[in-house]
Amino acid sequence: MKQIRMKIANIHGLELGAHLRLPVDEKARTLAIFAHCFTCSKNLIAIRNISQTLTNNKIGVLSFDFTGLGESEGDFSDTNFSSNVADLIVVANYLKEHYQVPQILIGHSLGGAAVIQAAEQLPEIKAVITIGAPADAAHLARLFKEDLEEINESGEATVNIGGRPFTIKKQFLDDLNHNPASEVLKNLKKALLIMHSPQDVIVEIENATSIYQQARHPKSFISLDGADHLLSDKKDSLYVGNMIAHWASRYLDIQDEQPVSSERQVLTRTGETGYVTDILAGEHYLLADEPSSVGGTDLGPNPYDLLLSSLGACTGMTLRMYADRKRWPLKEVKVHLTHEKRHAADSQDCENPNSKLDHIDKVIEIHGELDKTQMERLLEISARCPVHRTLSSEIVINSSLL
Known part of the structure; x- marks a missing residue:
């Protein structure tokens, strides 16, 4: 995905650090804004994984740090829930003015409570998604309940949240109590998706129940069974991203896009960090990684895996075509492939790694009521698939700069 770093001034002129992630062709069908959890940052791995799956589905994602957190300016102790909501609205208006109108708000934990409040003030928003969100912002006070007496008496206290010290002022607590979600939910005329894990020990599942019961339709609930609050398991965050993309498509105002045209068959993009690579093949989006x-994040197959996949797919398709033409009862083809570098049997230079040859082992598993002659014929035909022939012949690769 394409990542654009930007700075967005909040209502007090302080700069908010933000990332806008776009599909490989930079043509997002719509934009989403991601509001992270309390004291987290836009660089949380789960946010990156969710953004990746959304961009694969042509949804651009802007994630940002609230005032006083991460790469954003300001003092966290001077912020509160209302200022977080104000930051969200500023970011949405910035996208509307400089890129395109965002239609999706996604909030994790307290960010979920914030997107519910902000959505009411953003008429262009069509879909709101909460992930592990409290039913009310005041729920956050439970995280530092042991420090409430000191905060009320001294006006502030240093509390430990997630292993990090934060200064919480009394105005922060007062503000939480002045932002009830119940009235907003009852009047929220947006599609709402509530995602929550029954095993969440930070924000209990009962919060999801409360949000669902108070909200009006259209509303949906998806259980993130087995996930923790921060979606630490990569499978959970990828699942969340894919479910959001499919669910939101029902409610978005999106014009039918023109097919992407290019003089080349395939376009790939590798960003400034990591090895994750977007692949645009015709109108199809793929992902590669290490x-x-x-040092990769294993979000997709590595390049050699993709090469073997091409050979395996081509082999299977070729055998399917041949069997159909012959009207043979071929039920299924599985192709098992491995690649490695080996020394030739008669190599005189075994100590030199450059003397190794590339070897691809292709084992074909054929199912169907076929006799021995037919099976042997299919094995012969498997070597005639176009990709097999290409890899077996001399290849000329012409490289140039654009």
């Missing part, structure tokens, strides 16, 4: 063992 495993964590070599």
Whole structure:
């Protein structure tokens, strides 16, 4: 995905650090704004994974740090829930003016309570998604209930949240109590998706029940069974991103897009950090990455996996075409492939790694009521698939700069 770093001035002139992530062709069908959890930042791994799946579905995502957090200016102790909501509205208006109108608000934890409040003031928003959100902003006070007496008496206290110290002032608590969500939910004329884990020990599942019961239709609930509050398991955050993309498509005002045209068959983009690579093949979007063992995030197959996949797919398709033409009862083809570099059997230079040859082992598993002659014929035909022939012949690769 394409990532654009930007600074957005809030209502007090302080700069908010933000990232806008776009699809590989930079043509988002719509935009979403992601509001992160209390004291978190836009760089949370779960946010990146959710953004990746949304951009794969042609939804651009802007994530930002609230005032006083991450790369944003300001003093966190001077902020409150209302200022977070104000930051959200500023960001939405910035996108509307400089890019395109955002139609989706996504909020994680307290960010979920914030997007509910902000959506009421943003008429262009069509869909609101909460992830592990409290039913009311005042729920947050429970995180530092042991420090409430000091905050009320001294006006502030340093509290420990998530292993980090934060200064919380009395005005922060007062503001939480002045932002009830119940009235907003009853009058929220937006599609609402509530996502919550029954095992969430930070914001209990009862909060999701309360939000659902207070909200008006259209509203939906998806259980994130087994997930923790921060969606630490990559599978959970990827699942969240995919479900949001499919659910939101029902409610968005999106014009039918023109097919992407290019003089080339395939376009890839690798960003400034990590190895995650977007692939645009015709009108199809794919993802490549490296495993964590070599510094990647394992969000997709590595390049050699994709190469083997091409050979396996081409082999299966070729056998399917041949069997159909012959009217043979071929039920299924599975192609098992591995790639490695090996020394030739008669190599005289075994110590030199450059003397190794690329070897691809292709094992074909054929199912169907076929006799031995037919099976052997299919094995012969498998070597005639176009990708097999390309890889077996001399290849000329012409590289140039654009």
